[in-house]
Amino acid sequence: MDGRWDGLRAAVRTTIDELVTSGQEAGVQVAAYLDGEPIVQKQAGLADPATGRPMTADTPIHAVSTGKGLTATVVHVLAERGLLDYDLRIADVWPEFARRGKDGITLRHALTHTAGLPTLPADTAPEDFADWDRMCAVIADAEPLWAPGARLAYHAWTFGWIVGEVVRRVTGRPISQVLAEEVAGPLGVAGELFLGVPEADLPRLARLEDAGLTAMIAYASAHLPNFDAVAPPGVRPDATIGSRPDVLRADVPAVGTMSARAVARMYAALLGPVDGVRLISPERLAEVSAVAARGEDWVFGQEVTFGLGYAVDGDGSFGTAGSGGSLAFAYPALGLTVAAVRNRLGAGDGDPMEGLRTLVRDAVVAGSA
Template structure:
């Protein structure tokens, strides 16, 4: 199989090199698995332009909301073992959360962004994000914007504490610990998939920078009435947050720090077997990729969004997650394909080169079926 995809690899490499030469990108990783085996692993550019350190395939990059795929996967692995139930009422294991009429909110609502608690205080700070108990107390005391299940509202930040605290209360382990021990560890990528980066590994990370993502946030703040309520000015999910060592080391499981190859490997182990490891059963895969939640425009961005249990569902038959600035990870169960991409220069508004590469890889595989 290795030689079958040489032209595709060369095409992806050429595209990335051109993007870097044009200044649209600085450091990029793109990886894909096909039927449980790696088919593509391309990386180029700089991990840190200030020092000139090169970006390797094993260099983790903060990848914003693409990390939600890691958190959701933790839940499904635990559910596969019978340790979690999607219809668990959160207040049953986290009594404080039941305040202000939230006692009927379930883990399913949290996974499908219909819990009704996407809002954070306007004055929340990055320092607050490093205090797990403080952030959970804020979420527990929040007042819902709608009854559970009634409104699709992207829980940009609160998704992580909602899901992560349920995991902690049920298992006694932090969600980052479960990821390392039960997901990344068995796949041999515990040093490339993080929900909280160990202090000893911080120097290995690439350094993310803003290209024009901050301009998009400014536009959203001015034009979308709910944007600042979900992503207050001090904690917008861009380079300022993603380059802070204290936040990277903290448990903030609405985001993640990954390599493209490790993310593609994890997704491959959801849809099939990878070196003897399959994370969930075919039946559970069908369950978690079935559309769930209300139809209609999403509350924050006003777009039509379809959610499975923790993953975005796309019209092309894929499921996964994408992050602010251009990272992504998606799986195509019917094709046996997974594709992941992450990058250091966070951008928006001038096309989406990583999405273009994802489509190019998908189409190349689909054409050979």
């Protein structure tokens, strides 16, 4: 690795060691790429505190909604090849989806969380998530809450089946297979970047622990009137559902499992070539990372901004973050990508993964100034 960034790597090492030794974190991974080359790859702590298994660079961690970035990336790779168009009417490839007035909803609406389909039935159970056809039938039979594009509402779970079924209808393959064959495989990270996790890889995963996320979700349920409609009590995005083998094995493309180095590498290949692999053109990069929807979110009541499948931040970055604190973002103007993932799902803890992202970004800004 480039010696210019030795100081940054030392600062990241010190930070994650302190997070682990203080007991705030169990295991942490941090990775960053600059202009297609790795500049940070650090990990600390335990993948499984119960057995003492160490956290390694290639340990996959269920990173909740950080997985939406994997799903969006699959769409853009397919669009780059002419297989998908963002203004595709979903019903054109999924006829059943047209029911109950949904014939005007496009893939763009789904990617920007403006499709009007953020909710799930109140009795949805984890076992339902393991049945792809069942969940797609639920989506197809759902009635939109408003006209497509009229409001922004975070499609916490439904994003995955809407976008994932479009991919399946167009390619004839489950989205997890498309990710493996068209993204992870070419980038050399097929064993570290997953939507549905193969059975043989389950023992390699980090063990999730709750460190305040469950309490935060309970608070949201009690104080946000639309929260339970989007994340019903049986399928809240927490360490419990993220530890179920049946859910981990299933394609639930609103969430994902990954190592920090694999997802940082994926975002780097969106920005430019990584060992000869570039996922999309510069023109498409500009399109997918630009602001496509902005407004007050119906679920959380806060102003949010989305590109095509990614959150867009005011600092020029785009990417996704997951409940409990994991994240992966790209900075096109800097040529930088950063990922930080952890297996102790926290909330109200100062957001240390965001702190690590800022640490890396600020160092690169200062180093390139």
